Amino acid sequence: MKKIGIYCVMVVFIGFTSCKNEEKEKAKMEAKLPVSVECYQALYENDTIDLTINTLKDEKITGTMLMKFSEEPNNDGEFSGEFHGDTLYADYSFMHDKNDKEMFKNPIAILKKGDTLILGNGKIEVYLGKSYFDKKSPIDFDNVKYKFTKVDCGQ
Numbered sequence: 420m421k422k423i424g425i426y427c428v429m430v431v432f433i434g435f436t437s438c439k440n441e442e443k444e445k446a447k448m449e450a451k452l453p454v455s456v457e458c459y460q461a462l463y464e465n466d467t468i469d470l471t472i473n474t475l476k477d478e479k480i481t482g483t484m485l486m487k488f489s490e491e492p493n494n495d496g497e498f499s500g501e502f503h504g505d506t507l508y509a510d511y512s513f514m515h516d517k518n519d520k521e522m523f524k525n526p527i528a529i530l531k532k533g534d535t536l537i538l539g540n541g542k543i544e545v546y547l548g549k550s551y552f553d554k555k556s557p558i559d560f561d562n563v564k565y566k567f568t569k570v571d572c573g574q
Contacts, residue, residue, distance in 0.1 A: 452476070459536055459567035465489035468565055470536070471572065472507075480507055484527075492517040498527060505531045506539075506558075525550050529567075530560045536567035 453473035461468040466489055472482040479501050486494040492515040500509025507529040512522055528539040541558035543550050552558060 453481070456572060458570050458572040460570045461536075461538065461565035461567040463564040466564070468538070468567070470567055478502070480509060482509075484511060484513070486513075494523075496523075500527075502531075507531070507536075526552050528552065528558045528560075534569050537563055538565040538567070539563065 452475070454476055455474045457472045457474075459470040459472070461470070467487045469485045469487075470482065471484075472480060474480060479499065481497065481499045483497050484494070488494075494513040494515060496511055496513025498509040498511040500507055502508075507527075509527050509529075510524055511527045512524045514522055525543060526541075528541060530537040530539060537560045539558040539560045540563055542553040542556040544553045545551075
């Protein structure tokens with residue numbers, strides 16, 4: 420009889436634990452859902468960049484960026500990061516359309532000025548296989564090619 424009682428207690432305990440795990444998983448999934456989505460496009464000569472920015476509940480930022488170049492392979496990928504003041508700092512993971520076997524990763528910095536976003540240029544350093552902006556060199560948001568304007572996300 421004692422064994423049956425112990426088994427019942429264990430089953431109840433496992434049931435409560437699994438409910439708590441389901442609640443945690445549900446909360447994690449909800450945190451990954453965007454609370455807002457904005458779309459932007461930048462044009463420079465024959466190049467086009469399409470950008471989608473998702474703001475999550477925890478104020479983290481995710482999104483996609485497709486860089487279509489006339490003279491170079493296209494870059495298509497995702498980014499994640501966060502705003503520091505008016506600047507989004509993120510890691511952009513992408514693939515070249517001519518090399519779909521290797522994933523590349525670079526930092527990006529995007530300045531928000533009103534309804535315009537500006538993709539900054541900066542010196543990139545690599546340390547232990549990770550790319551990052553050189554802390555000693557400022558990111559340039561003035562002499563840039565790509566300035567984004569807001570577009571309808573249905574395009």
